[in-house]
Amino acid sequence: MSAALAQSPVASADPASWLAGVRVRAQAELPALAHAIDHDGLYPRDVMAGLGEAGLFSAHLRGESRLGRSDLGMAIAGMAEVAAECMSTGFCTWCQDASGWYLENTENVALREKLQPGIASGAVMAGTGMSNPMKTLSGLEGFKLKAQRAEGGYVVSGVLPWVSNLGPGHWFATVIQDAEDPRHLMFAMVQCGQPGVEIRQNARFIALEGTGTYSILFRRAFIADDMLLADPIGDAVKRILPGVILLQTGMGLGVIKACIGLMHESNRSHAASNQYLPRGPAYYDETLEQLRQDIAVLAQTPTQTDDGFRRQVLTARLRTSELALDAAQSALLHAGSRGYLAGSPVNRRLRESYFVAIITPSIRHLRKELAGLAAH
Amino acid sequence: MPSVIVTDRQGLAHVLTGRAGDSVMQLARAADLPVIGECNGSLACATCHVVVDPAWADRLAAIGEDEEAMLDTVFSLTPTSRLSCQIRLSPELDGLRVSLPT
Numbered sequence: 390m391s392a393a394l395a396q397s398p399v400a401s402a403d404p405a406s407w408l409a410g411v412r413v414r415a416q417a418e419l420p421a422l423a424h425a426i427d428h429d430g431l432y433p434r435d436v437m438a439g440l441g442e443a444g445l446f447s448a449h450l451r452g453e454s455r456l457g458r459s460d461l462g463m464a465i466a467g468m469a470e471v472a473a474e475c476m477s478t479g480f481c482t483w484c485q486d487a488s489g490w491y492l493e494n495t496e497n498v499a500l501r502e503k504l505q506p507g508i509a510s511g512a513v514m515a516g517t518g519m520s521n522p523m524k525t526l527s528g529l530e531g532f533k534l535k536a537q538r539a540e541g542g543y544v545v546s547g548v549l550p551w552v553s554n555l556g557p558g559h560w561f562a563t564v565i566q567d568a569e570d571p572r573h574l575m576f577a578m579v580q581c582g583q584p585g586v587e588i589r590q591n592a593r594f595i596a597l598e599g600t601g602t603y604s605i606l607f608r609r610a611f612i613a614d615d616m617l618l619a620d621p622i623g624d625a626v627k628r629i630l631p632g633v634i635l636l637q638t639g640m641g642l643g644v645i646k647a648c649i650g651l652m653h654e655s656n657r658s659h660a661a662s663n664q665y666l667p668r669g670p671a672y673y674d675e676t677l678e679q680l681r682q683d684i685a686v687l688a689q690t691p692t693q694t695d696d697g698f699r700r701q702v703l704t705a706r707l708r709t710s711e712l713a714l715d716a717a718q719s720a721l722l723h724a725g726s727r728g729y730l731a732g733s734p735v736n737r738r739l740r741e742s743y744f745v746a747i748i749t750p751s752i753r754h755l756r757k758e759l760a761g762l763a764a765h
Numbered sequence: 766m767p768s769v770i771v772t773d774r775q776g777l778a779h780v781l782t783g784r785a786g787d788s789v790m791q792l793a794r795a796a797d798l799p800v801i802g803e804c805n806g807s808l809a810c811a812t813c814h815v816v817v818d819p820a821w822a823d824r825l826a827a828i829g830e831d832e833e834a835m836l837d838t839v840f841s842l843t844p845t846s847r848l849s850c851q852i853r854l855s856p857e858l859d860g861l862r863v864s865l866p867t
Contacts, residue, residue, distance in 0.1 A: 530801065530803075533810075533812075535840050546838050546839070546840050547811075547838050547839075547840070548809075548810045548811045548812075548835060548838045550803050550804050550809050550810040550812075551809070568840060587834070589809065589831070589834065591804070591807050591808045591809040591831060592804055592807040592809045604804070604809040604810060604835075606834060606835065606837070606838045607838055608837050608838055
């Protein structure tokens with residue numbers, strides 16, 4: 390461990406020191422690994438454990454936070470520090486944070502007590518299989534997991550494609566539909582490798598290869614009643630979604646910050662010609678700061694469920710995606726051919742920004758939801 | 766060009782024509798039939814499940830381990846269930862009949 394890490398002020402309850410501790414750890418460990426994580430499929434388990442020790446996964450969890458309170462805004466800020474070095478690890482952080490958030494908002498206290506401390510500390514890794522439920526609830530697809538009632542739980546079959554931050558023994562949350570009654574939904578925590586639950590990695594992606602992204606096969610898997618976050622689901626998903634979506638902005642904020650850094654770097658040698666580009670780092674700095682402030686305000690009340698708040702959350706998420714795409718493209722325009730080389734930092738940032746834009750809720754999904762809200 | 770006949774959930778038969786090597790999933794999607802094929806044929810989901818007419822089932826290439834694993838997650842599995850992404854058109858399979866699961 391480097392001297393910087395040994396001195397990192399992670400145990401402090403002061404938010405600025407806490408954030409500095411996360412930043413120091415991310416900057417010390419991730420630059421050397423980012424390419425291997427992004428391209429070669431190295432899952433950053435040790436880095437994640439270290440970030441958990443630094444308190445990164447607990448800021449938004451009442452009983453676990455080192456900040457003396459639940460602070461979703463600080464969770465987003467911490468994730469952004471990580472994503473600024475390596476968005477794959479920022480994405481794994483989001484998965485971990487989202488799982489902790491589901492447990493934070495469940496009425497199943499025993500399940501929260503069983504899983505949340507480990508997820509908060511990084512001792513237990515967790516993902517989130519909520520893409521399919523979110524799309525289904527928006528009318529974009531159908532539920533992929535179906536259940537039949539059995540003694541003490543449900544027997545579940547189906548496939549969930551593309552769930553991340555997974556590995557043997559990792560946990561994830563998802564929504565399951567009753568095969569007999571399509572209106573009956575249940576929200577559950579499931580463990581990879583439990584009987585009938587297998588993960589398979591059959592596909593390759595253009596980036597983020599090391600994020601532990603798998604298809605999950607349910608073959609008549611038994612999900613016990615005590616693993617249910619909510620049954621029936623009621624308004625549980627509606628309550629957790631604003632927080633989950635706001636947390637995602639941490640990935641985008643980090644990528645945007647990194648792109649601004651790349652623009653500055655290019656300007657050291659090409660400022661004379663880059664000044665003719667339509668936008669430079671000062672524009673992105675200012676726009677990022679405004680976005681960051683708006684997100685911080687929304688993160689103060691993450692469990693609101695009214696349409697006005699939902700619209701603001703979706704808009705902030707959309708702005709994050711669009712600014713990430715814009716900033717990554719601008720970073721390439723600033724760098725010129727040097728940025729177009731395989732393995733250049735700009736190359737990775739471009740692919741990362743696309744991910745911010747397509748991960749559920751994607752830009753098209755967000756625009757559909759916003760159009761629906763506008764029509765009301 | 767070879768063709769495949771896909772019967773939808775309402776019992777309507779659609780004759781889809783393609784080039785040798787095209788997958789039934791590709792053709793069904795192009796014809797706006799409700800075949801999702803979310804993983805685009807990478808054997809990471811089962812959203813292109815079809816039921817092959819028993820008269821044709823033995824003429825298809827054998828099921829691989831990954832396809833079998835994905836099919837094993839399907840609620841409405843039948844003895845002739847296949848993933849349509851794994852069925853490639855060929856002159857030998859001209860006139861193949863499959864149906865969409867209910």
